[in-house]
Amino acid sequence: MRSNFVFQEIWIGLRRNLTMTVALIVVVAISLSLLGTGLLFIKQVSSTRTYWQSKVEISIYLCTADSANPNCHGEYTQAQYDQINQTLTSMKGRQVQDVFFQNHDQAYAQFKQFFANDQAYVSTVKANDIPASFEVKLVNPQRDYNIVYSAVNGAAGVDLVVNEMTILDKFYKLLDGLRNAVVIVALILVVAAVLLVSNTIRLSAFNRRRETGIMRLVGASNLYIQMPFLLEGVIAGLLGWVLATGLLIGVKSLLLNNLQQYFSYNVGLSTGDLVQVIVLAMCVGVLLCGVTSFVTLRRYLRV
Amino acid sequence: MIEFQNVTKIYPNQNRAALENVDLTIEKGEFVFLVGPSGSGKSSFLRLALREEKPSNGRILVAGKDLARLPNYKVPHLRRRIGCVFQDFRLLPNKSVYQNVAFALEVIGKPRRFIKRVVPEVIDLVGLEGKHDRMPTELSGGEQQRVAMARAFVNRPQILLADEPTGNIDPATSIGIMKVLDRINRTGTTVVMATHDAAIVDSMRKRVIELEYGKIVRDQVRGVYGQAY
Numbered sequence: 001m002r003s004n005f006v007f008q009e010i011w012i013g014l015r016r017n018l019t020m021t022v023a024l025i026v027v028v029a030i031s032l033s034l035l036g037t038g039l040l041f042i043k044q045v046s047s048t049r050t051y052w053q054s055k056v057e058i059s060i061y062l063c064t065a066d067s068a069n070p071n072c073h074g075e076y077t078q079a080q081y082d083q084i085n086q087t088l089t090s091m092k093g094r095q096v097q098d099v100f101f102q103n104h105d106q107a108y109a110q111f112k113q114f115f116a117n118d119q120a121y122v123s124t125v126k127a128n129d130i131p132a133s134f135e136v137k138l139v140n141p142q143r144d145y146n147i148v149y150s151a152v153n154g155a156a157g158v159d160l161v162v163n164e165m166t167i168l169d170k171f172y173k174l175l176d177g178l179r180n181a182v183v184i185v186a187l188i189l190v191v192a193a194v195l196l197v198s199n200t201i202r203l204s205a206f207n208r209r210r211e212t213g214i215m216r217l218v219g220a221s222n223l224y225i226q227m228p229f230l231l232e233g234v235i236a237g238l239l240g241w242v243l244a245t246g247l248l249i250g251v252k253s254l255l256l257n258n259l260q261q262y263f264s265y266n267v268g269l270s271t272g273d274l275v276q277v278i279v280l281a282m283c284v285g286v287l288l289c290g291v292t293s294f295v296t297l298r299r300y301l302r303v
Numbered sequence: 304m305i306e307f308q309n310v311t312k313i314y315p316n317q318n319r320a321a322l323e324n325v326d327l328t329i330e331k332g333e334f335v336f337l338v339g340p341s342g343s344g345k346s347s348f349l350r351l352a353l354r355e356e357k358p359s360n361g362r363i364l365v366a367g368k369d370l371a372r373l374p375n376y377k378v379p380h381l382r383r384r385i386g387c388v389f390q391d392f393r394l395l396p397n398k399s400v401y402q403n404v405a406f407a408l409e410v411i412g413k414p415r416r417f418i419k420r421v422v423p424e425v426i427d428l429v430g431l432e433g434k435h436d437r438m439p440t441e442l443s444g445g446e447q448q449r450v451a452m453a454r455a456f457v458n459r460p461q462i463l464l465a466d467e468p469t470g471n472i473d474p475a476t477s478i479g480i481m482k483v484l485d486r487i488n489r490t491g492t493t494v495v496m497a498t499h500d501a502a503i504v505d506s507m508r509k510r511v512i513e514l515e516y517g518k519i520v521r522d523q524v525r526g527v528y529g530q531a532y
Contacts, residue, residue, distance in 0.1 A: 219380060
């Protein structure tokens with residue numbers, strides 16, 4: 001097979017069909033980058049989830065002087081503190097892995113640190129407004145939460161028991177929803193890309209029906225007649241993939257790395273993860289365009 | 304070289320047969336005119352020989368191959384042994400004379416050195432010396448048909464099928480075209496030409512096969528076009 005002849009034919013095909021080719025490349029690029037973004041999201045969510053699952057705790061907030069809870073009668077007392085502390089320590093080794101007490105001053109210091117860029121807010125809050133709390137680390141968060149919860153909930157001096165996992169679950173539901181939306185849009189675009197590939201190849205074959213007719217007459221093999229069209233699809237797919245790669249790197253460095261700033265822990269995706277997604281996107285792009293072209297040609301370029 | 308054994312061809316959604324029980328043999332090196340009014344089955348005959356269509360009934364042998372037993376992937380190889388010329392030339396308008404002829408060899412993967420040697424020879428053979436770089440639009444109808452013949456012949460086919468090659472050309476120019484076909488025939492190539500042109504048939508004195516409503520009504524060794532037309 002004479003490669004320069006084939007490439008010349010591809011070039012002619014792509015140029016004659018310029019608007020369709022550009023549309024095809026853009027649609028492939030966007031669908032691949034959305035697909036890739038979805039994959040990056042999945043990786044991101046699972047990596048943060050594993051991280052958080054090892055960290056979550058139950059926070060048991062104690063009453064402050066201003067607590068609205070009817071269970072509270074002003075600031076918690078030393079006796080109440082001792083009682084709760086004893087309950088929790090007695091569960092140690094069975095349900096409770098670790099207990100850590102945070103008094104007003106420590107909690108306030110942490111609060112000030114979290115809201116360091118909002119001094120106006122910090123200045124309205126006094127140390128006593130921030131409740132002291134027991135931070136409880138569970139042996140098995142799924143199994144033990146209810147036991148510990150019922151042991152301390154409603155005990156004198158306890159204002160509120162918060163399972164951090166439920167807060168995180170809301171956050172993860174949001175992320176999951178976002179991910180699903182991205183993947184669904186990506187799949188719709190993939191369908192659009194398939195139809196567009198098929199149309200572009202048909203148009204291209206129609207544009208060159210004179211050439212292909214002569215090729216058939218003089219006895220060119222099917223492979224020879226179809227190869228330029230097939231490669232045309234694959235090349236458009238590859239160009240779309242190159243654009244998608246740029247977009248994915250953008251998504252990773254602008255979006256996901258910025259997201260990273262809101263976590264004080266390292267849960268970022270490695271370059272390896274990104275490369276994996278990009279390579280996968282290439283396979284999807286090339287296969288998608290190649291297979292669609294092939295099937296289209298089988299139907300419209302009979303010998 | 305071409306053998307039709309009791310061939311019938313009925314196109315889908317048609318009740319009349321395009322060809323009916325056609326039985327004929329064309330030997331290697333023969334020059335045969337296929338005559339008859341429009342719709343008599345001349346083009347169907349050529350399409351069947353090229354295996355663009357399959358017969359509804361009967362057996363066709365071309366260049367020693369039974370077309371019914373020829374698998375699809377071998378059809379291109381059959382077509383490399385058959386050259387084709389048409390009434391409407393079918394040249395590529397964006398390629399020069401040389402490129403049009405070379406195209407036929409490029410697409411069957413012939414090496415460039417071979418193409419460079421063979422193409423000028425064939426262009427000279429059809430009488431277009433010095434016009435290698437002309438575009439088809441710069442040529443007369445007769446010259447365009449010569450390019451088409453050069454393209455059909457460049458791969459030295461055993462058979463040349465011509466479907467009304469002089470149909471779009473004035474009588475004076477047609478004589479030149481016939482001379483080229485005759486020259487090609489003298490190299491040992493079997494030529495089958497479908498035509499309406501009585502003057503040409505009468506002047507050549509070659510074998511004439513007349514079709515009417517898909518049936519052979521006459522097969523003469525040194526025939527004329529016929530009195531009826």
